Amino acid sequence: MKQSESIIKHGDCLKILKKYPDNHFDLIVTSPPYADSRKNTYGGIKPDKYVEWFLPRSKQFLRTLKPSGTFILNIKERVDRGERNIYVIELILELKKQGWLWTEEFIWHKKNCHPGKWPNRFRDAWERCLQFNKQRKFKMNQESVMTPMGDWAKTRLKHLGENDVKRFNSQAGSGFGKNVSNWIGRTKAYPTNVLHLATETRNRNHSAAFPKVLPGWFIKLFTDENDWVLDPFVGSGTTCEVAFELRRNSVGIDIIKEYTELAVDNLKNYERYFLEKQGAYETD
Ligand SMILES: C[S@@+](CC[C@H](N)C(=O)[O-])C[C@H]1O[C@@H](n2cnc3c(N)ncnc32)[C@H](O)[C@@H]1O
Structure with a gap:
């Protein structure tokens, strides 16, 4: 049986995607660096510069996504001097001007969110997964995510x-x-647009790794086997691992070399583990 292809690329997704043809990917599912957070590891884009930084990249996402494809953006505005920043809201408005349809908003309810106590707010237990499309009619396999x-x-x-x-x-x-x-x-039954999932960062060596079920849910919903999935901010490679398990081809890009190396290692181990489980991995 033909195995899926998983390609990890090192570099800025803006530059790398320029080498890809129009209408290539069926799904883009990603969690970019959030504005100004995690300055010690990556990102560090100021909230007031975030939209300006994001738009040239989303222009490449728009060009390389098939007309029937979907773009899922996992993002959350942070609190800055006691207020929620508004860069995500500004980004949605600008993405619409860029040609995207804002078709849905899923909420990722983090069942095991960080503990904490603040005088003016409660623990933050959810993130947005914004859905954008190029056209009103897009591929959607609703039965694949029934509960x-x-x-x-x-x-x-x-x-x-x-x-x-x-x-x-x-x-x-x-x-x-x-x-x-x-x-x-x-x-x-059909699910709702609220996904109740625990975070899962242990043993990934990346401070912001997705739980596998998150990209997995969107991959099942918006693609078929052998389709192409892109994660332009792939980090530890979670999206590509899940795509492989679900027999989808994938491209993952990260600007930090150590993360691409980590993603390649994770992917190798995972592919091996997965193929062994299926009895399809041969050693001499
Ligand atoms: C929130 S993390 C993604 C984590 C990933 N979902 C996982 O499961 O490991 C965002 C990633 O984007 C990468 N990044 C930041 N700017 C980038 C750019 N311009 N092009 C590609 N990757 C970038 C960072 O190095 C970081 O690993």
């Missing part, structure tokens, strides 16, 4: 009342309605 109905459904569907067997409109006058009896026999 088990759970035990509540057995109890709820055991004794149906009069209002459960017909469309019952919300009494709050919202215009929404539901027919509970439609759920009988279903084992799976």
Whole structure:
């Protein structure tokens, strides 16, 4: 069976992507450096310069993404002198001017967020995963991310009342309605746009690694096997590992050489582990 290709490149994604043809990738899923955070490791872009820094790069993302493709941007504005910075909001507005459609916003709820106590705020337990597209009609495999109905459904569907067997409109006058009896026999339900996932940075040697399930969820939802996935800020290579496991081809780019080396190592170990598990890895 043909294995997927995983390509890791070292350099600025702006420069590297210029060498790629138009309409090449099916999905771009990435977490760029956030403004002004982690100055000691990478990034350090000032919030007021962030949009200016990002736009030439997103222009390359727009050019290299297929018309049916999706761009997922995991980002969160930080707190600066007691206020949330607004660079993410400014970025969304500028991306729209650049030609992107802002089609959805997913919330990544970090189940194990950092502990802490502040006088004027609570622990920050979520990040944005902004979805952008080139056109209104894009590839989306909704069935691939369905979740088990759970035990509540057995109890709820055991004794149906009069209002459960017909469309019952919300009494709050919202215009929404539901027919509970439609759920009988279903084992799976569509998810919401809130993803409840724990962070997972141990043993990755990168201070901001994704949990694998995060890019995995979007890869399943927005691509098919053998499609091409890009992570232009790949860090420790998480996106490429998951793409490989899901039989998608991938390109990962990072500006820091040690991170690309780490990504290559992680990928080698992972591919080997994964192929061994499948009985497809041969040694002499
Ligand atoms: C938030 S981290 C990504 C972590 C990654 N999701 C993972 O799972 O390991 C952002 C990465 O972007 C890289 N980076 C910053 N500027 C870049 C640029 N212009 N081109 C490519 N990579 C860049 C940083 O070195 C850093 O590793």
